[in-house]
Amino acid sequence: MHISRGxxxxxxxxxxxxxxxxxxxxxxxFPVLSAGPTPRVSLDDWTFSVRGQLDExxxxxxxxxxxxxxxDITVDIHCVTKWSKLDTxxxxxxxxxxxxxxxxxxxxxxxxCDGGYTTNLPLEDVTGGRAWLAYxxxxxxxxxxxxxxxxxxxPHLYFWKSAKWVRGIELRLDDEPGFWEGYGYxxxxxxxxxxxxxxx
Amino acid sequence: MNWSIGSVAEVLAETDRTASIALTxxxxxxxxxGQHVDVRLTAEDGYQAQRSYSIASAxxxxxxxxxxxxxxxxxxxxxxxxxxxxxxxxxxxGPIGGYFVWDGSLGGPLMLIGGGxxxxxxxxxxxxxxxxSSTVPVRLLYSGRTLADLIYHDELLAAMREPGVDIRxxxxxxxxxxxxxxxxxxxPELIADAAWAPADRPLVYVCGPTAxxxxxxxxxxxxxxxxxxxxxxxxxxxxx
Numbered sequence: 001m002h003i004s005r006g007x008x009x010x011x012x013x014x015x016x017x018x019x020x021x022x023x024x025x026x027x028x029x030f031p032v033l034s035a036g037p038t039p040r041v042s043l044d045d046w047t048f049s050v051r052g053q054l055d056e057x058x059x060x061x062x063x064x065x066x067x068x069x070x071x072d073i074t075v076d077i078h079c080v081t082k083w084s085k086l087d088t089x090x091x092x093x094x095x096x097x098x099x100x101x102x103x104x105x106x107x108x109x110x111x112x113c114d115g116g117y118t119t120n121l122p123l124e125d126v127t128g129g130r131a132w133l134a135y136x137x138x139x140x141x142x143x144x145x146x147x148x149x150x151x152x153x154x155p156h157l158y159f160w161k162s163a164k165w166v167r168g169i170e171l172r173l174d175d176e177p178g179f180w181e182g183y184g185y186x187x188x189x190x191x192x193x194x195x196x197x198x199x200x
Numbered sequence: 201m202n203w204s205i206g207s208v209a210e211v212l213a214e215t216d217r218t219a220s221i222a223l224t225x226x227x228x229x230x231x232x233x234g235q236h237v238d239v240r241l242t243a244e245d246g247y248q249a250q251r252s253y254s255i256a257s258a259x260x261x262x263x264x265x266x267x268x269x270x271x272x273x274x275x276x277x278x279x280x281x282x283x284x285x286x287x288x289x290x291x292x293x294g295p296i297g298g299y300f301v302w303d304g305s306l307g308g309p310l311m312l313i314g315g316g317x318x319x320x321x322x323x324x325x326x327x328x329x330x331x332x333s334s335t336v337p338v339r340l341l342y343s344g345r346t347l348a349d350l351i352y353h354d355e356l357l358a359a360m361r362e363p364g365v366d367i368r369x370x371x372x373x374x375x376x377x378x379x380x381x382x383x384x385x386x387x388p389e390l391i392a393d394a395a396w397a398p399a400d401r402p403l404v405y406v407c408g409p410t411a412x413x414x415x416x417x418x419x420x421x422x423x424x425x426x427x428x429x430x431x432x433x434x435x436x437x438x439x440x
Binding site for chain 2: 001002003004005006007008009010022023024025031032033034035036037038039081082115116145179180182183184196197198199200
């Protein structure tokens with residue numbers, strides 16, 4: 001371990017260390033990180049699709065998504081750029097609801113988005129009550145800057161996996177790296193194992 | 201990705217709040233203009249803090265330079281700008297990021313739009329463009345609060361004499377007498393005036409605080425620039 005001369009640090013007494021993964025610090029802000037302009041989409045034209053390895057592709061309009069069972073989710077989120085935010089409040093629909101009854105040989109999903117962003121995840125990480133389509137944040141509709149109208153919410157992985165402006169997922173037999181995964185970020189991205197970059 | 205120990209060759213004050221830290225890093229693999237590094241500080245009791253900082257130097261430069269802005273509540277930045285000095289060591293790893301980068305193979309024309317310390321990765325791109333004697337035409341629009349807040353001001357004034365380099369400043373809070381640059385926060389009209397026309401299909405890099413980047417990127421899209429040719433890097437809170 002390399003000691004930094006003269007560095008003492010400001011430990012944040014308020015944060016429970018058991019909730020802050022290694023290398024992260026707690027913020028009360030909600031920083032924004034995006035690779036390009038914020039896409040704007042009309043809700044009239046918005047759909048969410050499940051395609052790829054399933055018998056019949058599925059698709060929901062905005063109204064159809066709103067009619068699905070809504071869950072209120074309170075979770076801690078962790079961004080690879082080192083900030084964590086505790087007890088964030090979201091509203092949305094569980095991916096389990098959208099994938100209910102699907103029979104597939106797929107083991108991977110690739111989420112795709114307005115603006116061209118993609119990210120890959122194991123199918124088992126977006127099922128079992130661990131992933132949502134989020135359309136609400138803090139009691140309000142989700143801001144476009146933060147991924148509205150709808151973003152993926154997969155809080156147990158670094159937050160780049162929680163794709164903003166998501167428009168669908170593709171069920172895949174093989175694992176296709178997404179946008180940041182193709183630029184050297186870790187393929188899986190577990191914050192508790194500090195899997196920030198390829199090889200971590 | 202492994203951690204390395206860099207030696208601090210120099211800490212140069214750029215403005216009241218920013219300093220450039222020149223490092224010698226044994227085994228440094230090189231970087232592309234626009235990439236960043238992770239810095240890790242460790243206290244004697246083992247407590248650690250990590251942050252990311254953009255690389256300010258061009259790949260051609262002799263040392264790896266980070267320009268850091270001291271934030272009021274900055275646990276790491278207040279150490280880097282204030283405590284750290286030449287002869288110290290600094291733990292870091294990188295380079296990181298492969299999208300917000302520019303080199304000659306990506307072509308141009310190149311449009312750089314920076315707000316505050318968002319100038320740092322754009323300065324690396326500009327230095328690279330000049331070091332390579334590239335003929336890609338480049339324009340930089342740099343927004344700061346006051347003249348004294350502009351980082352690299354003298355260097356940028358000198359760069360304006362390079363062929364194919366066009367640099368414009370806007371000062372949002374206070375301007376010296378006789379100021380002939382822009383005098384307001386960026387808006388669509390200012391962007392339209394300073395940027396290449398959409399028909400020129402510039403490759404655009406925007407870096408700054410979130411609100412700055414949102415305004416610039418939205419303006420570019422509404423002016424008709426292709427969203428796929430606008431690359432952004434945002435920092436700081438949204439306040440929401």
